[in-house]
Amino acid sequence: MTLSPSAPADPEVLRQSIRAAGLKVTASRVAVLQALQSRPHSSADNVFESVRDALPGTSTQAVYGVLAAFTEAGLVRRFDPAGSPALFECRVRDNHHHLVCISCGAIRDVDCVIGAAPCLTPSDAHGFTVIAAEVTFNGLCEQCRETVPPTG
Numbered sequence: 001m002t003l004s005p006s007a008p009a010d011p012e013v014l015r016q017s018i019r020a021a022g023l024k025v026t027a028s029r030v031a032v033l034q035a036l037q038s039r040p041h042s043s044a045d046n047v048f049e050s051v052r053d054a055l056p057g058t059s060t061q062a063v064y065g066v067l068a069a070f071t072e073a074g075l076v077r078r079f080d081p082a083g084s085p086a087l088f089e090c091r092v093r094d095n096h097h098h099l100v101c102i103s104c105g106a107i108r109d110v111d112c113v114i115g116a117a118p119c120l121t122p123s124d125a126h127g128f129t130v131i132a133a134e135v136t137f138n139g140l141c142e143q144c145r146e147t148v149p150p151t152g
């Protein structure tokens with residue numbers, strides 16, 4: 001038996017954050033947000049699998065729509081690792097980064113490289129004011145390091 005990584009979020013708190021983001025509260029939005037809180041870095045398919053029992057009649061398309069609305073409203077952050085479908089998480093606005101295992105796809109959050117956004121300076125900003133920097137560290141997770149011989 002395994003314990004879930006985090007306690008299930010209070011649906012009332014979820015409803016409040018949906019409202020605070022300027023969106024209408026619907027059963028599917030609450031379910032999608034709940035699924036993301038218990039399992040961060042989920043793809044739309046992962047979310048669909050966790051909500052379909054609670055939401056009979058929902059579709060992957062509907063889940064995509066909810067995720068797009070959440071991302072636009074800043075409630076959810078979309079993350080696009082190379083070679084994987086887009087992933088979504090509730091941890092927003094902290095400019096955190098990601099460690100991605102190139103073998104099994106495991107993902108870990110990494111806090112800002114120097115503590116505040118943007119935590120990296122481009123070698124040439126071309127006149128831009130840089131607001132945020134997103135870094136993906138690709139590598140092998142601890143588990144894969146044991147089983148996959150290094151390439152090269």
Ligand SMILES: [Zn+2]
Pocket residue numbers: 101102103104105106140141142143144145
């Ligand atoms: Zn791995």
Ligand SMILES: [Zn+2]
Pocket residue numbers: 041089091096097098108109
């Ligand atoms: Zn993350």
